Amino acid sequence: xxxxxxxxxxGGRVAVLILFCDACQKISLxxxxxxxxxxxxxxxxxxxxxxxxxxxxxSDPDFRVLEDGSVYTTRDLVLSPPGKSFSIFLSDSQQQxxxxxxxxxEARGKKVLRKRHTKNTALRRSKRRWAPIPCSLMExxxxxxxxxxxxxxxxxxxxxTIFYSISGPGVDKEPFNLFFINKDTGDIFCTRSIDREQYQxxxxxxxxxxxxxxxxxxxLPLLFKVEDDNDNAPYFENKVTVFTVPENCRxxxxxxxxxxxxxxxxxxxxxxxxxxxxxxxPDQPRHxxxxxxxxxxxxxxxxxxxxxxxxxQLIMEVRDMGGQHFGLFNTGTIxxxxxxxxxxxxxxTENAYxxxxxxxxxxxxxxxxxxxxxxxxxxxxxxxxxTILQGNExxxxxxxxxxxxxxxxxxxxxxxxxxxxxxxxxxxxxxNEAQFSKVPNSQPPSMxxxxxxxxxxxxxxxxxxxxxVKVIQSKDGLPAGQELLGYKAMDPxxxxxxxxxxKKLGDExxxxxxxxxxxxxxxxxxxxxxxxxxxxxxxxxxVVATDAGGRSCTGTLVVLLEDNNDHPPQxxxxxxxxxHAQDFAVLSPMDADGPENGPPFQFxxxxxxxxxxxxGSKDVPITIKDRHGLAAKHVLSVRVCDCxxxxxxxxxxxxxxxDAKLPNVVLGKWAILAMVLGSALLLSxxxxxxxxxxxxxxQTSNVCDTSLSVGTLGGQGIKTQQSFEMxxxxxxxxxxxxxxxxxxxxxxAGRYTYTDWHSFTQPRLGExxxxxxxxxxxxxxxxYVRSYNYEGKGSMAGSVxxxxxxxxxxxxxxLDHLEPKFxxxxxxxxxx
Numbered sequence: 043x044x045x046x047x048x049x050x051x052x053g054g055r056v057a058v059l060i061l062f063c064d065a066c067q068k069i070s071l072x073x074x075x076x077x078x079x080x081x082x083x084x085x086x087x088x089x090x091x092x093x094x095x096x097x098x099x100x101s102d103p104d105f106r107v108l109e110d111g112s113v114y115t116t117r118d119l120v121l122s123p124p125g126k127s128f129s130i131f132l133s134d135s136q137q138q139x140x141x142x143x144x145x146x147x148e149a150r151g152k153k154v155l156r157k158r159h160t161k162n163t164a165l166r167r168s169k170r171r172w173a174p175i176p177c178s179l180m181e182x183x184x185x186x187x188x189x190x191x192x193x194x195x196x197x198x199x200x201x202x203t204i205f206y207s208i209s210g211p212g213v214d215k216e217p218f219n220l221f222f223i224n225k226d227t228g229d230i231f232c233t234r235s236i237d238r239e240q241y242q243x244x245x246x247x248x249x250x251x252x253x254x255x256x257x258x259x260x261x262l263p264l265l266f267k268v269e270d271d272n273d274n275a276p277y278f279e280n281k282v283t284v285f286t287v288p289e290n291c292r293x294x295x296x297x298x299x300x301x302x303x304x305x306x307x308x309x310x311x312x313x314x315x316x317x318x319x320x321x322x323x324p325d326q327p328r329h330x331x332x333x334x335x336x337x338x339x340x341x342x343x344x345x346x347x348x349x350x351x352x353x354x355q356l357i358m359e360v361r362d363m364g365g366q367h368f369g370l371f372n373t374g375t376i377x378x379x380x381x382x383x384x385x386x387x388x389x390x391t392e393n394a395y396x397x398x399x400x401x402x403x404x405x406x407x408x409x410x411x412x413x414x415x416x417x418x419x420x421x422x423x424x425x426x427x428x429t430i431l432q433g434n435e436x437x438x439x440x441x442x443x444x445x446x447x448x449x450x451x452x453x454x455x456x457x458x459x460x461x462x463x464x465x466x467x468x469x470x471x472x473x474n475e476a477q478f479s480k481v482p483n484s485q486p487p488s489m490x491x492x493x494x495x496x497x498x499x500x501x502x503x504x505x506x507x508x509x510x511v512k513v514i515q516s517k518d519g520l521p522a523g524q525e526l527l528g529y530k531a532m533d534p535x536x537x538x539x540x541x542x543x544x545k546k547l548g549d550e551x552x553x554x555x556x557x558x559x560x561x562x563x564x565x566x567x568x569x570x571x572x573x574x575x576x577x578x579x580x581x582x583x584x585v586v587a588t589d590a591g592g593r594s595c596t597g598t599l600v601v602l603l604e605d606n607n608d609h610p611p612q613x614x615x616x617x618x619x620x621x622h623a624q625d626f627a628v629l630s631p632m633d634a635d636g637p638e639n640g641p642p643f644q645f646x647x648x649x650x651x652x653x654x655x656x657x658g659s660k661d662v663p664i665t666i667k668d669r670h671g672l673a674a675k676h677v678l679s680v681r682v683c684d685c686x687x688x689x690x691x692x693x694x695x696x697x698x699x700x701d702a703k704l705p706n707v708v709l710g711k712w713a714i715l716a717m718v719l720g721s722a723l724l725l726s727x728x729x730x731x732x733x734x735x736x737x738x739x740x741q742t743s744n745v746c747d748t749s750l751s752v753g754t755l756g757g758q759g760i761k762t763q764q765s766f767e768m769x770x771x772x773x774x775x776x777x778x779x780x781x782x783x784x785x786x787x788x789x790x791a792g793r794y795t796y797t798d799w800h801s802f803t804q805p806r807l808g809e810x811x812x813x814x815x816x817x818x819x820x821x822x823x824x825x826y827v828r829s830y831n832y833e834g835k836g837s838m839a840g841s842v843x844x845x846x847x848x849x850x851x852x853x854x855x856x857l858d859h860l861e862p863k864f865x866x867x868x869x870x871x872x873x874x
Contacts, residue, residue, distance in 0.1 A: 066091040068144040075121045075149040083113040083147065088132060092141040095132040101260040102128035105145075113145065121149045129260050171195045172250065172259045181238040181271040188231035191221065191266065195228050196250035198258035205253065210246040212266070221246065221266070230264075238268040239305045270307035275370035276315050276360045278302050282377075287341065289348040289380045290481050297330065297339040297378055302360040316365030320373065321357040330356060330378065334365065339376070344482055348380040349416045382418035383479040388426050388472050389414055390492040397452065400499045401460040409494060411450040413472050422476035426450065431491065433468035439496075441470060452494060460500040461534050468494040504593025505531040505542055507585075511598045518571040518606035526554070528561035529599045531587030541590055548584035551575045553601075561585060563599070571603040572634045579603050579636075607639035610674030611666040617680045618688035627680070631666050640668055658682060 071084045088095055088111040098107045107113050107130055119126075125148040132141040177192045196204050206228040212220035221244070223230045228248075244266040250259040278300060285298035306312035317337045322328055329343045339356070356376040363369030390413055397409040417423035428441045428450040438456040443449070450472065458466070471489045478486050512529055530539055544561035546554070551573060554563040563583065571579060581601040588594040611631040619627050633640035646665040659681045667673040683691035 066141050066143050068146060070146045070148060072148050073121070077115050077119040077121070079115055079117045081115045083115060084145075086111040086113060086130065086143055086145065091143055092132040092134060092139060094134045094136070094139070095141070096135050097131075097133040099131050099133075100128055101131070102126075104128075121147060123149060124256075125149050127258070171197055172262060174262060174264055177264065178267045178269050179232060179236055180269050181236055182273055183232075183235050185235070187235075188222070188233050191230045191232050192264070193227065193229045194223075194248045194250075194262060194264070196259045198250060198252075202252050202256075202258060204250050204258070207249045207251070208246050208264075209249070210244065211241075212244045213246060217241065220244070223248070236268050238270050238307065239274065241268060243267045270310060270312055272306055272312040272362065272370060274305040274312075275372050276302045276304040276313075276362050277372045278358065278360060278374035281374075283374070284377045284379060285339065286379045286381050287346070289346050289383050290344070290385060290479065291341055291346060292482070293341055293344055295341045297341060298376075300332070300337040300339065300358060300360075300374075300376060302337070302372070304362055306362070311363055313362060314364045316361050316369075318359045318361075318365075319356050320359050323355040323357070324351060329354065332356075332358070339378075346380055348382050348418070349386065352380050354378045354380075382421065382423050384417055384423035384474055384476045385479050385481050386416040386423075387478065387487045387490060388424070388474060389490040390472065392492065394492060395494045396497070397494060398497045398499055399454050399458065400501045402457040402501060402503050403454055404457050405453065405455060407451055407453050408496065409452040410444070410447075411452070411470070411492070411494075413448065413450070413490075415448075415474070417474070423474055424448070425475045426472050427475055429471050429473075431469040431471050433466055438466070439468060458498045459534065460498050461537070464498050466496040466498065468496065470494055502591070503534055504591070505587045505589050505595050506534050507531045507587060507595035507597035509597075511600060513600045513602055515602045515604060516569055518569060518603045519608055520565055520569040522565050522567055524565045526563040526565070526601070528556060528563045529583075529585040529587075529597045530561055531595055531597065533589060542587045543589075545586050545588075546583065547586050547596060548582065550582075553581065554583060556585065561587070569601070569603060571605055571636075572609060576603060579605070605636035605639055607635055607668070607670050607672050609634040609639075610672045611640075611643050611668050612674065613664075613666060613676055613678075615676055615678050617662075617678050618685075618691050619680065619682045620685040620688060620691070621682060629678075633668055635668070639670060639672070642669055643667060644673075646673075 069084075069086055073083055077083065083105065086107070088098065088107070088109070098109065100107060104116055104119055105113055105128055106116055113130075125146060127144065127146040130143040130145060132143070133139070172195070175192060175194075179191065183189060194206060196206075198204055205225045206223050207225060208221060208223045208230065211217070213222070220233055220236070221230055222233065228250075230248075246264045246266060248262040248264055249257065250262075251257045279302060283298075283300060287295060287297045300317060302315055302317070304313040304315060316334045317332050318334065319330065319332050322330060327343060327345060329341055329346055330339055331342050332339045354377075356378065358374050358376055359371055360374070361369045361371035390411060392411070395409055395411060399406065399408045411428070413426050415424040415426070426443055426448050428443060430439055430441055433439075436456065438454060438458055439452060440455045441450055441452050444451055450470065452468075452470075469491055470493075471491045473489055480486070507529070514527055516526060528544070531542055531544075532539055533542065539561075542561075543558055544556055545558070546556050551567065553565060553567050553569060555566055556563055569581075570576070573581075575581060579602060581603065583599040583601065584596060585599055586594050586596045611633045613629055613631040617627045617629070619625065629645075631641075631643050633643075644667040646667070647663070659679065662678040662680055663675065664678055665673050665675045681691065685691045
């Protein structure tokens, strides 16, 4: 799009855009001489010049161009005649195309004057010469200097007198004055030789201006590249290079890689390096080779043996120009050290060794043995490990390694007895701490061994107490004054006990006295297996034996006591039955004798026991026998208590006084027997537990049923219970009213005294127990369940439903006057 003759308003000032036929040619704009910042100067046709332009920039920072071609000032400008010019550069980053548009600003009202040194006023079109030209300089050039480099020219020189200048590195920057330009002709010269390794290139700008300072051309970038000269010899990167490789390694093992540096231009023939081994020290045999291009050193032999030669030196050469003879080169030295492998076994310096030791000596060193090992000293490959292979079956000796000398140190750790053995022959072997390395084409060596003959020297030693613990048996209950065989020590020199003296060291309960000459024991107390000083049927006595020289030894005599049945069974004589928790008690006898003289027990009632005894606290005589018939008679104190657990037993004085005045509740012989037999525990193949259950009268407001039951838990764990009805015979209900005597006073309607209840239940309970004992098959009569629909005359309690379905609590005041034994049930009838 072309804006021909377009006018732009600057507040009364108009800029006229004059375009040539070519959109990328020079563009002239008439503008005011004074322009403020961010002022629209004009608009150029960017799309017409380069349709795909992606980058727009200007050569003058005082102006900027938008994508639509609008040109704006970036600061306030004052244009001096004849005006100002700048270029707009268009670039396409994808297609890598570039275009240039030159813009000339003419101040309005001022005539554009030609320079004073105008050569020709005629306008002519020619090919532009103001463009960068590739240029290179040879490193280390010999001249002559100044040396011509290049010439620049401007097309504006056809119309104006142009002066040329340059700036940049090598001109007005380091290195100074390397280049200069002829201001009239544009010829550029170099003043001296250049080192490429110091300066690879010089970016320089060339300028074209008129005599009065006008610049018809934008600065021209010039790049002077310095061509490399092969003036640097390669050298090895490290002055000292040391590689390591294991001895006995395989052929082709990589040793290391050498590197070299060449300061000449990379990726050229000047820096194409070749490596070579000039010499190996020592030179025979040749063990190493090097790759000429990579510098990797590898082994070429299987004969690398550190014990023969542990270090090699290689004289290396590195040459550039691909290794050609005219290339520059350098040499260096590479050191290769061989790493030690455990390929040599240690061996003893002597074929046999001899040592002496006195008997009974312990923790004493008797011999040191040296070994040789060709592997590297003070490493696991040469450190020795000694082992006693034979002759130390009793554990008398120990061998270790001295960490400082690597010697084998033989010590006695358990005393030797001259009388038992006078000479010991040991076989000792030695290996290294590290496992033996596999050497190609060779068999692993066997362990090196030697013999050590140890002579045992005789010495005067003290008595021996062997064995340290001796066990003798004695009967339980052995009386005082009886002799027992004591502890015997021995003199190892004479192999007898003569001349030894004995004393007691320990006798906790002082049961014995000891014979000083023989060591035999005599009882001073009755031996009791059940004593607190006897543990596991054993009683210990410590003895010391001393010879004439004062040397001694100690031993222990263990008296093993055989159990005697001398303790009858015992039992806890206080028995408590809680009527609210259970109606029986279980006896658990104890026997201090051993299991063979203990349970199972037999329980017998004394024939003098009455057939009936009063409920309360009573004495019950009983005899208990163990399995062998040893018996003891005991009198049990049995209490029936108003409690839930025996520990909570409490009987108030009022209750005891009242019970004393009331008719007694008596139990027959069978009831007493049922209670006693409940404590029997028979420890045999089958365990029988006999429970004597005394069922106390259960007090409820509606129910008056009392039963005595005898339960037996047999070998199969089945419990049976027999009960007797309180209803006598087969005739109707019997109530408390029917058994009251005529002379008895009547209390409130529906209330009965404890005496009434006692008179009603006592004969029926006795009859029930009697019938149980008279049954021929010893079976209990079965219980008959009766429904409690008859509650007696004038019952204030009403139906039994008062304890379950009654919705109201009226009429229950009589519960406040119940006897103490009825209050527990009464509490359940009142909803709190």
